Amino acid sequence: MSGTNSERELIAEGPAIILVEPQLGENIGMVARAMANFGLAELRLVNPRDGWPSEKARSAASKADHVIDQTRVFETLEEAIQDLNFVYATTARERYGFKPVRSPVVAATTLREKFRAGEKTGILFGRERWGLTNEEVALADEIVTFPVNPAFASLNIAQAVLLMSYEWMKTGLDDVAATPFQPVEQRPSTKEQVFGLFEHLEEALDARGYFHPPAKKPKMVDNLRAVISRRGFSEQEISVFRGVISSLDRFPRRWSKKTGSAGEAPENDDD
């Protein structure tokens, strides 16, 4: 479950992620990985405590080298965002002020709209221990905050970046129900195939006296057919079931470990 795959499309666009005075290289690396997972690529650092470049960051980025290699460092937040048109500040704490507060879904939708309109955008994330100052939040256009458990609201920085990156990725999908891969395609069964299963099963059971007493047979058949019908089996599934019935119907049990009594156990049978 790791590493880049050069044969597959590498998505690398969207808002810049700006980390203000990040402390640990590992966190910067995990941020880069989270960004890469969801198609973001532009990482900016304001005054990282342990300097830059950082081998710890590169290692924690799990091969998100395209993010690490392009990371830019700034001395002040003002410099880090001067070329951007619209900036969100992330915060878990209520801030006293008039600035609009958005959920991640709304913020990601706004970022996607601005991206499509050609605007440059960014999302600010604060220090690991205490986030952004009020002065830093004031430089942003709007606030984004996460719908967390009220009694356990602390998200680490890489998790916060992951969630915003994930919501960003989702706004680029035509359908949030879409998945990158699908189950094997199955053809819906025709009624003829369903009736074939009914008859096959009922004949095999009838031959064993399953429908007893005979007066109850119509009701028993009804119930059996109801169980099978409501599952909406595909053509392939009906084929599987008919194979199962044939096997049970035609062949004797060859041997049984438990009782040794049912059928014959051939001498050279492999376990």
Place this chain on the structure above:
Amino acid sequence: MSGTNSERELIAEGPAIILVEPQLGENIGMVARAMANFGLAELRLVNPRDGWPSEKARSAASKADHVIDQTRVFETLEEAIQDLNFVYATTARERYGFKPVRSPVVAATTLREKFRAGEKTGILFGRERWGLTNEEVALADEIVTFPVNPAFASLNIAQAVLLMSYEWMKTGLDDVAATPFQPVEQRPSTKEQVFGLFEHLEEALDARGYFHPPAKKPKMVDNLRAVISRRGFSEQEISVFRGVISSLDRFPRRWSKKTGSAGEAPENDDD
């Protein structure tokens, strides 16, 4: 940004998170933290490599002790899910088979519906390095997979749990645009307040000869009023602006560092 807050509601309900043969205690701890962030509380471990309990897990859980303390360990996956009604398997790899594949949004919606109907549900997560086996996936009802960057699809286990927990939390919200806190409430301004701002500003500018030549004044006033009107300022914001205009209008500049020429610099001024 860390720790529980005993005065706030602790949400602890919803699907069980089942980790199959997790290797690192740190990852188990980060999973517990991610669960706690989004209101999940029931963690089950199948055969954790380094045993249980784990001090590394507790430390990485950042005080999600209510999750760590209740974590249960099982020897097999079958035992770990035997009491559940419906189970998702998470996987990043395409699996050959007929099992339905869902996006996180769809899976979380299904889990919420089943939770509300009183069913017990769970979500399986595989080993850090290679996920779930096909046999393990086969024990689940459906598959859930994430909409990731095709060339950078590797999510770590805590991130995968975080995303599913986050989507779970969102399905419990009445409105995905809702935020846990809001900006200071502002009263929309009345037209009388807007006209007051117009007049105040225009009078102060007129007194300085801003509207020059006089023939252009109507057009200049129109433009100025258009700039102000389209912002939809609140009552409070209009009050701020009128204070600014009054200050600029009434008081001389006391001193200027750059030129030393504008207004008077009092001798005892503090910088």
